[in-house]
């Protein structure tokens with residue numbers, strides 16, 4: 001495992017990707033700046049490196065994917081991360097989304113269900129200079145030991161909104177989660193207001209790998 005070089009060519013391709021995201025409606029300067037800074041190609045297998053700056057999801061092994069940059073940017077915008085926010089990410093995967101959250105100044109707690117990806121990303125991210133708090137386990141139940149959080153982001157498609165996650169939000173806290181069936185999910189932003197009231201907002205359709213685990217689709221999506 002090693003960190004690949006970041007060349008002028010890669011930086012140029014990142015500028016192109018940021019332009020595409022702006023054309024698709026991403027506006028928050030901090031989010032665009034993070035995507036401009038983080039070398040996405042280092043998360044890719046050698047065979048796929050040439051595709052790293054396309055606005056597409058790609059396989060990262062274990063049947064999982066690194067999310068499409070537009071999806072990462074869209075979910076991150078919905079979260080409105082402020083420096084110092086305590087953010088729980090469910091579905092560490094490649095670690096790319098964690099890096100974006102860290103660039104925005106968040107303290108990131110990230111949990112991954114798949115042991116191989118957990119081990120790989122836990123070793124790889126610090127080599128790039130990024131240090132979230134890594135956890136292995138079923139994030140469909142959140143991470144109660146470190147709750148409450150300012151923000152929770154779920155990067156896999158859930159069948160319903162797990163109530164455990166709502167219970168782990170601070171008052172004023174925000175959960176961003178895709179909810180739907182095995183192929184298509186709608187993006188929701190749920191804000192926990194005073195008196196445990198919830199504000200639920202609905203956005204576009206996306207297509208995520210399934211959220212596994214007790215409050216997801218179970219042990220396997222099949």
Ligand code: SAM
Pocket residue numbers: 064065066067090091092093094095096097098111112113114117137138139140155156208209210211212213214216
């Ligand atoms: N945020 C990731 C990134 O930047 O690469 C996206 C990864 S992928 C779209 C979703 C990830 O969620 C997969 O790595 C998958 O193993 C993980 N996952 C699925 N169910 C989970 C669960 N119950 N708890 C934690 N992680 C889960």
